[in-house]
Amino acid sequence: FFLRRRRPTPPGPPGLPLLGNLLDLPKKEAWKTYIEWGKKYNSDFLSMKLPGQQFFILNSSKVCYDLLVKKSAIYSDRPHSTMLYDLIGAGWLIVFMKVNTEYWKIHRYLFRREFDSGDSTSVNKYHALQAARRLIQRLLTSKDYEGELRLQVSFRVDKEECSRFFYRAAVDSILSITYGITPSSFEHPFIQVTEAVNKIFADVARGGYLVDVFPFLKYLPGWIPGIQFQGIASRAKTYAKDVLTGPYAEIQEQLNSGTAVSSVASRFFSEMQEGKNLSEMEKEAMRNVLANAYLDDCAGLISSQSICALYNVVLAMAIHPEVQKRAQKELDDVLGGTRLPDFTDYSRLPYVTALVNEVFRCYPVTPFAVYHLSTQDDVYNGYEIPKGSILIPNAYALLHDENLFGPDTDKFNPDRFIKPDGTFNPDLSDIEVAFGFGRRACPGRFIARDTIWVMTASILTAFEINDPLDMNGNKLTSESALEFTNAMISFPPRMKVTFKPRIPESIVHDAVRHQQ
Numbered sequence: 001f002f003l004r005r006r007r008p009t010p011p012g013p014p015g016l017p018l019l020g021n022l023l024d025l026p027k028k029e030a031w032k033t034y035i036e037w038g039k040k041y042n043s044d045f046l047s048m049k050l051p052g053q054q055f056f057i058l059n060s061s062k063v064c065y066d067l068l069v070k071k072s073a074i075y076s077d078r079p080h081s082t083m084l085y086d087l088i089g090a091g092w093l094i095v096f097m098k099v100n101t102e103y104w105k106i107h108r109y110l111f112r113r114e115f116d117s118g119d120s121t122s123v124n125k126y127h128a129l130q131a132a133r134r135l136i137q138r139l140l141t142s143k144d145y146e147g148e149l150r151l152q153v154s155f156r157v158d159k160e161e162c163s164r165f166f167y168r169a170a171v172d173s174i175l176s177i178t179y180g181i182t183p184s185s186f187e188h189p190f191i192q193v194t195e196a197v198n199k200i201f202a203d204v205a206r207g208g209y210l211v212d213v214f215p216f217l218k219y220l221p222g223w224i225p226g227i228q229f230q231g232i233a234s235r236a237k238t239y240a241k242d243v244l245t246g247p248y249a250e251i252q253e254q255l256n257s258g259t260a261v262s263s264v265a266s267r268f269f270s271e272m273q274e275g276k277n278l279s280e281m282e283k284e285a286m287r288n289v290l291a292n293a294y295l296d297d298c299a300g301l302i303s304s305q306s307i308c309a310l311y312n313v314v315l316a317m318a319i320h321p322e323v324q325k326r327a328q329k330e331l332d333d334v335l336g337g338t339r340l341p342d343f344t345d346y347s348r349l350p351y352v353t354a355l356v357n358e359v360f361r362c363y364p365v366t367p368f369a370v371y372h373l374s375t376q377d378d379v380y381n382g383y384e385i386p387k388g389s390i391l392i393p394n395a396y397a398l399l400h401d402e403n404l405f406g407p408d409t410d411k412f413n414p415d416r417f418i419k420p421d422g423t424f425n426p427d428l429s430d431i432e433v434a435f436g437f438g439r440r441a442c443p444g445r446f447i448a449r450d451t452i453w454v455m456t457a458s459i460l461t462a463f464e465i466n467d468p469l470d471m472n473g474n475k476l477t478s479e480s481a482l483e484f485t486n487a488m489i490s491f492p493p494r495m496k497v498t499f500k501p502r503i504p505e506s507i508v509h510d511a512v513r514h515q516q
């Protein structure tokens with residue numbers, strides 16, 4: 001036994017005794033450093049150790065597919081968070097659920113049924129379209145608006161200019177899809193609570209709580225100096241409960257008073273009223289699925305993916321005016337400058353679709369997807385992967401791989417998604433990795449794509465996005481060095497842009513009225 005030779009681990013920076021690679025952890029855009037490590041160690045499969053935890057970095061499509069897709073049965077778990085599970089009681093968050101349990105499977109099944117199947121898709125799309133139109137109307141009629149609107153595009157989810165519009169648009173869209181609720185203002189409690197939860201969950205995901213490293217700390221009372229996490233957890237527990245039960249209770253009241261509009265929740269309650277026999281687990285799972293959709297998109301596991309994607313669209317359009325103009329020409333040719341786009345225009349707007357895909361590719365919202373945890377000892381290419389290892393899929397590396405997406409992948413070029421005959425090229429299907437891998441792949445990706453598409457098409461129809469400036473007032477261009485945040489959800493740098501209207505206000509007001 002003692003003489004048994006251990007198999008090697010893949011190459012990686014050597015690290016220090018006890019600390020492992022703690023001091024090697026990149027402070028900026030870690031995904032780019034991991035690509036550099038791959039070149040240095042001449043391997044697409046790397047290892048890294050932190051105290052008590054073995055990590056593997058997956059830098060190529062082959063390794064990601066071999067492990068996370070082909071062997072997804074053993075590479076699809078998540079690390080346990082004492083803060084989230086044991087202290088906040090947020091075991092209903094699908095993204096952190098233990099894999100392959102009946103509980104997780106019923107949540108995934110219901111999520112898929114409600115967010116990616118024929119009947120529900122058309123109602124979901126209708127709500128996303130309405131939210132897009134309300135966004136355009138709010139931008140046009142903002143009290144700050146004087147012919148042109150100067151927005152501060154900021155990744156901080158607070159009440160700064162851009163957040164007011166894009167944060168609200170994303171919440172507006174997902175709340176109406178899930179519960180049929182349209183918040184009347186930014187101060188609405190269902191928006192405010194997501195802001196509060198956002199901060200705490202973001203810290204958990206960043207590994208910001210010591211109790212996640214030393215779980216025994218959970219037994220210490222909150223009055224001991226340095227144990228603030230107990231107080232934070234107790235506040236988060238209240239917020240999380242509000243997220244789970246607030247809109248759920250409101251939709252029940254609306255149904256009773258006959259004022260509910262069609263949504264995922266209303267369909268579910270109608271089924272129950274019609275006598276559909278559901279187990280207690282199914283009922284609980286459905287309540288959780290609704291809250292997961294609401295929370296994952298607004299304050300999610302780490303922050304808000306759709307909001308980040310919208311910021312990236314604004315950034316990309318501002319620093320690539322030639323792409324913006326071409327997309328606007330396509331929109332004008334189809335819409336004639338007389339109306340806002342809708343989903344029936346999809347097939348006639350291949351360049352808009354290409355540019356949305358290019359935004360997901362060039363500026364991935366989740367450059368590492370979400371970490372996966374292995375549940376069995378395994379061997380890959382002669383290397384040992386012990387049970388309990390964390391796998392970091394470098395989605396950014398794949399999305400910038402020239403073998404998958406053609407030349408100059410550091411350049412923003414929607415044409416890579418256009419076929420020679422001018423139609424959209426669906427063959428670059430590796431773009432899917434922008435939404436994760438294998439059995440954990442994002443179940444909200446269909447509605448996320450639809451929402452970002454219709455919001456992008458609507459914004460570009462209604463506005464020119466000009467004059468991007470950094471926070472020091474320097475002009476930003478496609479050549480500027482942009483530093484994205486080094487986090488699970490990677491936000492673009494803060495900047496200011498101008499929104500200049502391109503169509504008469506009456507078109508937008510008519511579109512919103514027509515939808516009601």
Ligand code: HEM
Binds near residue numbers: 095294306435439443
């Ligand atoms: C731009 C938008 C979005 C992006 C880029 C995104 C990306 C991701 C990624 C990378 C994962 C982890 C996949 C993995 O572990 O391999 C994930 C998980 C998840 N996403 Fe999304 N997402 C987006 C929008 C949404 C929306 C709108 C919803 C809800 C309607 C949603 C719901 C979820 C859920 C429930 C999970 C957890 C799945 C599980 O762990 O089994 N996402 N998403």
